[in-house]
Amino acid sequence: MPEAQPQRIVLASRPTGEATTDNFRLEPMPMPVPGDGEILVRGDYLSLDPYMRGRMDDRKSYAPSVQIDQTMTGEAVGMVLRSNAPGFAEGDMVAAHTGWATHAAVPAAQARKIDTQVAPASTYLGALGMPGFTAYSGLKEIGRPKAGETLVVAAASGPVGSMVGQLAKAAGARTVGIAGGPAKCQSLLDDFGFDVALDHYAEDFEARLSAACPDGIDVYFENVGGRVLAAVLPLLNQFARVPVCGLVAHYSGQSAGAPDQFLAFMRDILIKSITFRGFINSDLMEYYPAFLEEVGAGIANGAIRYREDVVAGLAQAPDAFIGMLKGSNFGKLLVKLR
Amino acid sequence: MPEAQPQRIVLASRPTGEATTDNFRLEPMPMPVPGDGEILVRGDYLSLDPYMRGRMDDRKSYAPSVQIDQTMTGEAVGMVLRSNAPGFAEGDMVAAHTGWATHAAVPAAQARKIDTQVAPASTYLGALGMPGFTAYSGLKEIGRPKAGETLVVAAASGPVGSMVGQLAKAAGARTVGIAGGPAKCQSLLDDFGFDVALDHYAEDFEARLSAACPDGIDVYFENVGGRVLAAVLPLLNQFARVPVCGLVAHYSGQSAGAPDQFLAFMRDILIKSITFRGFINSDLMEYYPAFLEEVGAGIANGAIRYREDVVAGLAQAPDAFIGMLKGSNFGKLLVKLR
Numbered sequence: 001m002p003e004a005q006p007q008r009i010v011l012a013s014r015p016t017g018e019a020t021t022d023n024f025r026l027e028p029m030p031m032p033v034p035g036d037g038e039i040l041v042r043g044d045y046l047s048l049d050p051y052m053r054g055r056m057d058d059r060k061s062y063a064p065s066v067q068i069d070q071t072m073t074g075e076a077v078g079m080v081l082r083s084n085a086p087g088f089a090e091g092d093m094v095a096a097h098t099g100w101a102t103h104a105a106v107p108a109a110q111a112r113k114i115d116t117q118v119a120p121a122s123t124y125l126g127a128l129g130m131p132g133f134t135a136y137s138g139l140k141e142i143g144r145p146k147a148g149e150t151l152v153v154a155a156a157s158g159p160v161g162s163m164v165g166q167l168a169k170a171a172g173a174r175t176v177g178i179a180g181g182p183a184k185c186q187s188l189l190d191d192f193g194f195d196v197a198l199d200h201y202a203e204d205f206e207a208r209l210s211a212a213c214p215d216g217i218d219v220y221f222e223n224v225g226g227r228v229l230a231a232v233l234p235l236l237n238q239f240a241r242v243p244v245c246g247l248v249a250h251y252s253g254q255s256a257g258a259p260d261q262f263l264a265f266m267r268d269i270l271i272k273s274i275t276f277r278g279f280i281n282s283d284l285m286e287y288y289p290a291f292l293e294e295v296g297a298g299i300a301n302g303a304i305r306y307r308e309d310v311v312a313g314l315a316q317a318p319d320a321f322i323g324m325l326k327g328s329n330f331g332k333l334l335v336k337l338r
Numbered sequence: 339m340p341e342a343q344p345q346r347i348v349l350a351s352r353p354t355g356e357a358t359t360d361n362f363r364l365e366p367m368p369m370p371v372p373g374d375g376e377i378l379v380r381g382d383y384l385s386l387d388p389y390m391r392g393r394m395d396d397r398k399s400y401a402p403s404v405q406i407d408q409t410m411t412g413e414a415v416g417m418v419l420r421s422n423a424p425g426f427a428e429g430d431m432v433a434a435h436t437g438w439a440t441h442a443a444v445p446a447a448q449a450r451k452i453d454t455q456v457a458p459a460s461t462y463l464g465a466l467g468m469p470g471f472t473a474y475s476g477l478k479e480i481g482r483p484k485a486g487e488t489l490v491v492a493a494a495s496g497p498v499g500s501m502v503g504q505l506a507k508a509a510g511a512r513t514v515g516i517a518g519g520p521a522k523c524q525s526l527l528d529d530f531g532f533d534v535a536l537d538h539y540a541e542d543f544e545a546r547l548s549a550a551c552p553d554g555i556d557v558y559f560e561n562v563g564g565r566v567l568a569a570v571l572p573l574l575n576q577f578a579r580v581p582v583c584g585l586v587a588h589y590s591g592q593s594a595g596a597p598d599q600f601l602a603f604m605r606d607i608l609i610k611s612i613t614f615r616g617f618i619n620s621d622l623m624e625y626y627p628a629f630l631e632e633v634g635a636g637i638a639n640g641a642i643r644y645r646e647d648v649v650a651g652l653a654q655a656p657d658a659f660i661g662m663l664k665g666s667n668f669g670k671l672l673v674k675l676r
Binding site for chain 1: 392563567577582583584585600601603604605606607608609610611612613614615616617618621
């Protein structure tokens, strides 16, 4: 069977505030040709992740911005169609930074082989991929939940939050998950073993969070910011740890709330000996082998669960991505490319 | 020689905003009588420290507030006049939480003997006391300056800042000290070996700080907040560490500046993998023996220098304390009690 026409999605314009479909353009492209040391990858699943919103802006962040008319950055899992690199052969399954595209020629050094005997290929973009590892490394290095402590995480039905909840629960912590709407909240209890599920759309969310944490909060795994962060701050205990891996509520430029929140925050850090520490998973690669082993085994034996939300076809990526930033996905968001 | 009439200073009223002399009252008191397990201490030097401002307010902080008509909290060094506790004898020199008073009966468990052969008694309230240990433990546990890195500290001629600068310099870091006025800035260079001294009263302070840190800031030892913190934030490097031990600029209730500073801060924490961690030295007592040994030796052999600002008589304490909160002291502020 001949390969389908390769396609990609480029950044057509920069968003002002929330991203819209006009910011993206789907276009055909010639089949990429791998250079020396490169491999040609045909994607099976493309991962859509909140951090990509930051790449659409022309401002300093973890990594360079995407330029106008350039392919949107992103990671996919798929098969090697051609290899000009030692160690990779046609037919190998890999995870690689292909961008939002059906095919890509990528440096082999930036690809990693995946073992689909351990877990389905798609999990290497979620529970066994960057989101799962973000949860794992942030908890191991910064959050360190202990038995009897209370951990809070938002976007708790998503790939980072659901892993945070399960790992913290396994460490003996009481887990409070926050999600949007009753279906996701039910999933927190049924699928991911949270002790408490809270709907952040509830009018009295702040009061419910306080009631759900009678002993305060020892670990807050920060991935959203906004209203949840504001509600969490006064509940943080002495020696609380706050790994900061995302601020989704602010990715589209929303403001941070009351003028004196920063001072209140600094005071709390001071008088309660609190740690706030930002990180991205690449800071903490020393945990990666243990992550693959532990979480891979947990997925294989069913002890660790995950949820995927799959849309079909590259053309659906912009809508799905925009929806994700508003919380409309339910589980790890993937684009099935074939 | 009979003992002089014991005196103390009580909290007469709570300040609204900045403290005034009306908030304090000097009064005679009967000679305290030590109970079982207690010692009677006659103070030689009383320490005045910024944290005391927080105790004057009726709000949650490290420790309980001082109540109206109660003795202001504080630590002194002095001599044991009577002991009802094993391990302490008349004539021993101790550091103890006497409050703002010439004499106090204190539980022996809360006093520690000091060795005036190693260093003068007064240094156990400064370079070898709580301020010095705050510098030492915050750097060891959180700041961790490395050779070639840039460290910034404000109130740099004070007892915490001057120790931070000297210890960081000894660790090979480039040290940038901030102080108020030319005399203090000169002292940073001459007495404490800072590489750069900056006057925070300068109109173009922000530009000077930026110019003084061409490679950004790796460690910011936070003890003031306010304008200095705002100027430091945009200069923090990837993986910067910010031990937070004080926010003097805000102790009297001043606000924190622009509305969106908090969001900018959270973004920086995130994209630069920055650590902010509050602490008080009692969190980090595991470093105390090493501190006494290292810094004690440094003071004894002159490698570590310190500066004291001594006022005479308990009656001077309120004025001196109020001045300190505005930066008018020059070195560790002490009240000579005898």
